[in-house]
Amino acid sequence: MKVKLQFILSLFIVFSFQSYSQETIKTMFYNLLDFSEAPPTDRSDILNSILASYDPDIFMVSELQTEADMNLILNQSFDYTEQSVSSAPFVYNTSGFGGNLHQLVFFKTEKMQLMETNQIQTNIRDINHYKFQMNTADEEMLHVFVAHFKAGQYESNQQERYFEATKFVNYISDLDADANIIFGGDxxxxxxxxxxxVTIQYGTLNTDMLDPLNRVGEWHNNATYSDVHTQSTRRSNGNFGDHGAGGGLDDRFDFIFISDNLAEQTNNIRYVEDTYQAYGNNANCFNNNINYINCTGDFDQDLRNLLYDMSDHLPVVMSLETDSNFLKVKNYQIKNNVSLLSGNLVDDMVDFKFNSSLIGKKAYIYNSLGQNLGGFTINNTFRSYDISAYPNGIYMLKITDLEGHIKIIKR
Incomplete structure (x- = not known):
C-alpha cells in the first residue's frame, strides 16, 4: 500500500509540473543613441553582440533614425539567432519636434503576433503603442508602449514630461482594466x-504602473542608487563626435514600467521577480565609464566595452512569464508562399513576391553543394535580390519554418 501511495504521489507531482510549466518572455529597452549616424561605424555589429548576450524576445528602442536602420538591425544585429525576428512597421514621428529620432519594437515571431499599432501624439515625440497576441492556447494579450520623453532639468522640461505622461495615462484609461501593459522608454x-x-505611476483610476525594482528615490547624482543608473556610460563624449552625453553613470533615465496586475502571481502574464536590471551595471561605476576596469562584477569587461561603444545609455531588461505553453509554429510549404516574378531563369537580379505572413522570417540562398551563401530578413512582400556575384549555376531559396525550397537558375 505504501508503494502504491508513493507511485500515485509521484504521478501527481509529474502532472503538476506539466500542468504548470512556465514560458518566459525576455524584454529589453535600449536608447540606441542616434542610430545609426553616431560613431563608431560598426555599431550594428556591436549591437549584435549585446543582443546575443541577452537574447530578448521583445526589443524596444528609441533614437532609431531611418527605416534603413531598422533593416540594419533586422539583418545584421539579429543575425546571431536562427529564430524569426520581425519588427513593427517603421513609422515616422508625427509629433511636433521629434526630428529624426523614432521608437520601434522588434519581436520573436515564434512567441507572439503583432495585432495593432498606434501613436500617441505629444509636443515632442510620439509614444508608440503595440498590441501583441501571444502564440499560446490562451492567446494572452500584451500592450507594449515605447517612449522618449523630453530631456533637460529646467522647469519647462519637467512640465513637458508631465504633459507626455498625461497623454499616456489618458490613453491607457480607455484600455480594459485588466490589460497587460509594459511601458519602456528613456x-x-x-x-x-x-x-x-507620479502621473505614470498613479495617474489612472484603473491601472497603476509600477517600477518592478521598487527602487524609488532621489537617483540623480546619488551613489546610493548606483545599481539602477543607466546614463551616461561615458565620462566624456569627445571620442564619439559629441554624440550623446558624458559625465559618467549618475542618472536613472531608462525604465520599463509594468501595470500592477503583472505583479500578481495569479495573472496570466506576470513579472518574474529579480529579473529587472540596468544591463551591464555592476553597481560600482558611479560617475565613471561603464567599462572602467575596476567596475568588476557579474557583467564582464567584454560586455561593458561593447556597451561603452554602443550608446551613452545602458539597456534595461526584465522577464515576464506565462503558464501557457507557446505553440509550435506550423511548417508551411514554401511553394505556396513565394513566387518568382520573372521566372526562375535569371541573370543578375531575382525578383521575389512573398506572402505577407512571411514578413519577419529569414530567407537564405544555398548553392548546389548546400552551402549557405547569405540571406536576408523578409521586410516586404516584394524583394529584389542581387546575385550578380554568384557564378552561373543552380541555387535554392529556403525560408525559416517553411518546408521545401525554390530553385533559381543563374545563367
Missing part, C-alpha cells in the same frame, strides 16, 4: 517627485 526623470513620474 524618460529623462531626475527625481521620483517629478509630476510626470
Amino acid at each position: 524618460f529623462n526623470f531626475y527625481s521620483p517627485t517629478e509630476a510626470g513620474f
Whole structure:
C-alpha cells in the first residue's frame, strides 16, 4: 500500500509540473543613441553582440533614425539567432519636434503576433503603442508602449514630461482594466517627485504602473542608487563626435514600467521577480565609464566595452512569464508562399513576391553543394535580390519554418 501511495504521489507531482510549466518572455529597452549616424561605424555589429548576450524576445528602442536602420538591425544585429525576428512597421514621428529620432519594437515571431499599432501624439515625440497576441492556447494579450520623453532639468522640461505622461495615462484609461501593459522608454526623470513620474505611476483610476525594482528615490547624482543608473556610460563624449552625453553613470533615465496586475502571481502574464536590471551595471561605476576596469562584477569587461561603444545609455531588461505553453509554429510549404516574378531563369537580379505572413522570417540562398551563401530578413512582400556575384549555376531559396525550397537558375 505504501508503494502504491508513493507511485500515485509521484504521478501527481509529474502532472503538476506539466500542468504548470512556465514560458518566459525576455524584454529589453535600449536608447540606441542616434542610430545609426553616431560613431563608431560598426555599431550594428556591436549591437549584435549585446543582443546575443541577452537574447530578448521583445526589443524596444528609441533614437532609431531611418527605416534603413531598422533593416540594419533586422539583418545584421539579429543575425546571431536562427529564430524569426520581425519588427513593427517603421513609422515616422508625427509629433511636433521629434526630428529624426523614432521608437520601434522588434519581436520573436515564434512567441507572439503583432495585432495593432498606434501613436500617441505629444509636443515632442510620439509614444508608440503595440498590441501583441501571444502564440499560446490562451492567446494572452500584451500592450507594449515605447517612449522618449523630453530631456533637460529646467522647469519647462519637467512640465513637458508631465504633459507626455498625461497623454499616456489618458490613453491607457480607455484600455480594459485588466490589460497587460509594459511601458519602456528613456524618460529623462531626475527625481521620483517629478509630476510626470507620479502621473505614470498613479495617474489612472484603473491601472497603476509600477517600477518592478521598487527602487524609488532621489537617483540623480546619488551613489546610493548606483545599481539602477543607466546614463551616461561615458565620462566624456569627445571620442564619439559629441554624440550623446558624458559625465559618467549618475542618472536613472531608462525604465520599463509594468501595470500592477503583472505583479500578481495569479495573472496570466506576470513579472518574474529579480529579473529587472540596468544591463551591464555592476553597481560600482558611479560617475565613471561603464567599462572602467575596476567596475568588476557579474557583467564582464567584454560586455561593458561593447556597451561603452554602443550608446551613452545602458539597456534595461526584465522577464515576464506565462503558464501557457507557446505553440509550435506550423511548417508551411514554401511553394505556396513565394513566387518568382520573372521566372526562375535569371541573370543578375531575382525578383521575389512573398506572402505577407512571411514578413519577419529569414530567407537564405544555398548553392548546389548546400552551402549557405547569405540571406536576408523578409521586410516586404516584394524583394529584389542581387546575385550578380554568384557564378552561373543552380541555387535554392529556403525560408525559416517553411518546408521545401525554390530553385533559381543563374545563367
